[in-house]
Amino acid sequence: MKRxxxxxxxxxxxxxxxxxxxxxxxxxxxxxxxxxxxxTVEDEVAGITDHLxxxxxxxxxxxxxxxxxxxxxxxxxxxxRHDYDLLAAACESKHDLRASLRSGVDVVFINMxxxxxxxxxxxxxxxxxxxxxxxxxxxxxxxxxxxxxxYHLSHxxxxxxxxxxxxxxxxxxxGAVDMYDLRAPIDMAYILTMAGLRFSDALKTVSENPxxxxxxxxxxxxxxxxxxxxxxxxxxxxxxx
Amino acid sequence: xxKPKHPKRRYLAIQVISxxxxxxxxxxxxxxxxxxxxxxxxxxxxxxxxxxxxHSVQGEGILTCNHDFMPQMRSTLAAVRTVAGKPVxxxxxGVSGTVKRLRRKFMEGKP
Numbered sequence: 001m002k003r004x005x006x007x008x009x010x011x012x013x014x015x016x017x018x019x020x021x022x023x024x025x026x027x028x029x030x031x032x033x034x035x036x037x038x039x040t041v042e043d044e045v046a047g048i049t050d051h052l053x054x055x056x057x058x059x060x061x062x063x064x065x066x067x068x069x070x071x072x073x074x075x076x077x078x079x080x081r082h083d084y085d086l087l088a089a090a091c092e093s094k095h096d097l098r099a100s101l102r103s104g105v106d107v108v109f110i111n112m113x114x115x116x117x118x119x120x121x122x123x124x125x126x127x128x129x130x131x132x133x134x135x136x137x138x139x140x141x142x143x144x145x146x147x148x149x150x151y152h153l154s155h156x157x158x159x160x161x162x163x164x165x166x167x168x169x170x171x172x173x174x175g176a177v178d179m180y181d182l183r184a185p186i187d188m189a190y191i192l193t194m195a196g197l198r199f200s201d202a203l204k205t206v207s208e209n210p211x212x213x214x215x216x217x218x219x220x221x222x223x224x225x226x227x228x229x230x231x232x233x234x235x236x237x238x239x240x241x
Numbered sequence: 242x243x244k245p246k247h248p249k250r251r252y253l254a255i256q257v258i259s260x261x262x263x264x265x266x267x268x269x270x271x272x273x274x275x276x277x278x279x280x281x282x283x284x285x286x287x288x289x290x291x292x293x294x295x296h297s298v299q300g301e302g303i304l305t306c307n308h309d310f311m312p313q314m315r316s317t318l319a320a321v322r323t324v325a326g327k328p329v330x331x332x333x334x335g336v337s338g339t340v341k342r343l344r345r346k347f348m349e350g351k352p
Contacts, residue, residue: 023330026258027330179330180322180330182330183319184333186315187318187319188319191319193312194316
């Protein structure tokens with residue numbers, strides 16, 4: 001059986017959608033998660049989804065939220081859930097991370113622009129308890145140079161070690177902003193082996209783990225969906241609830 | 242006296258997606274440079290890296306390395322972002338133990 005490959009973090013725009021989708025298909029991806037950036041107009045999003053539908057690639061709409069402490073973030077998450085399939089939290093500090101773990105986001109990742117490196121053992125334990133997925137982005141691993149890349153690799157290696165220990169599902173995404181940030185799924189997995197992961201585990205981060213997340217997201221689209229594992233299959237006659 | 246075994250080699254069919262063409266020499270220099278950055282001089286010496294052929298128009302070629310260095314070679318290739326200053330997407334089409342089988346499996350019908 002052919003393996004399922006998904007890249008769930010791609011920043012698409014009207015300008016690059018054609019080049020990126022054709023490259024993704026060529027590289028062997030079946031599904032993508034395209035991130036809707038804040039100033040994107042609804043018409044542009046409709047244009048992108050239309051193009052993706054025509055290309056035959058599976059897609060989900062994703063939004064990256066900036067978490068913060070307080071009730072308002074929870075409300076923001078609930079609102080975003082109506083419009084987007086996948087909610088991700090871009091964390092830049094320990095407070096952000098803890099706030100995202102208390103919220104209803106699906107994916108947690110460390111913002112590549114931030115210098116936050118303090119994700120520790122306790123955070124991964126909480127992540128496992130909260131049922132969150134941890135995301136590693138490929139772009140900083142390939143775009144950074146010299147000591148910066150070495151430090152980044154060492155942090156990723158540490159995070160992956162904790163994730164494995166507490167059985168937190170990890171997904172590897174490209175975080176691509178243009179087609180040249182993309183890599184074939186197996187090549188992506190090989191890059192993660194530099195962070196000390198075995199190849200079999202690295203392959204799961206581009207195949208099995210995104211597939212499981214994709215299935216969860218799709219199950220939410222079912223009209224009778226109530227919560228994970230619970231959905232209305234049918235109603236008895238005369239049942240008005 | 243035990244005769245030392247000949248080191249096993251792996252052959253990689255590669256494709257480099259780019260809008261512009263470049264020579265095999267440029268590609269080899271870039272891969273060697275990246276290997277040096279990621280695994281150092283010791284890694285480069287252990288790799289047995291050679292470029293057997295490269296067709297600049299199609300952007301396809303065959304690289305060879307020592308078989309125990311294959312995972313490192315693949316991660317090195319994936320980390321390459323530019324060749325001769327032009328952005329590229331390197332992709333490994335397949336790996337084999339012989340050139341003959343590599344051509345048959347991954348480069349069939351290609352010159």
